[in-house]
Amino acid sequence: QQQVKQSPQSLIVQKGGISIINCAYENTAFDYFPWYQQFPGKGPALLIAIRPDVSEKKEGRFTISFNKSAKQFSLHIMDSQPGDSATYFCAASIRRNTPLVFGKGTRLSVIA
């Protein structure tokens, strides 16, 4: 049973555009929702994270929007750049220092 469903699988965005990746979860016990970014040949790295007590968190061009009632959260990348081309994973965990459950990933390509 997939606990975190991520869409789309792949995404092509023009330079300067907005990239949007969506995730939905089933387990209402989840209370931590990070996004990881992975470049080819590298391990994933934490990009941004949110807890359900807020509906939005912004760090630079990256924003997480969180909808607790719909059990959905999304990553928005404003002014997308070719350097943002990577695979993005959403994830969730029940509490601090418990294993993360990852979505299947979205391959983002930003073209000039």
Added chain:
Amino acid sequence: NAGVTQTPKFRVLKTGQSMTLLCAQDMNHEYMYWYRQDPGMGLRLIHYSVGEGTTAKGEVPDGYNVSRLKKQNFLLGLESAAPSQTSVYFCASSYSPGGLDIQYFGAGTRLSVL
């Protein structure tokens, strides 16, 4: 400060052979994890450890064993490799500053089982 180091980076095995993947972290983290990454499947947790001497099963533990004899090292063993274990394996360690849980990943081990 090297972070999380995985060895080897690449390995080719024949079916039935055994091997051990080594993960070492120099950040004094209590928590460590082994994941496998397959195309279209995301990252799936194999085993994890909440401290020296402890291990626990993740989502896909069958065919793997682990040991955490020292805090800085987390070993993943394949006793009898199968083609289904062809994958990229990632190790991670984590800590929790403030409200965040941050997992630091190694660069991965690409394993092919023929």
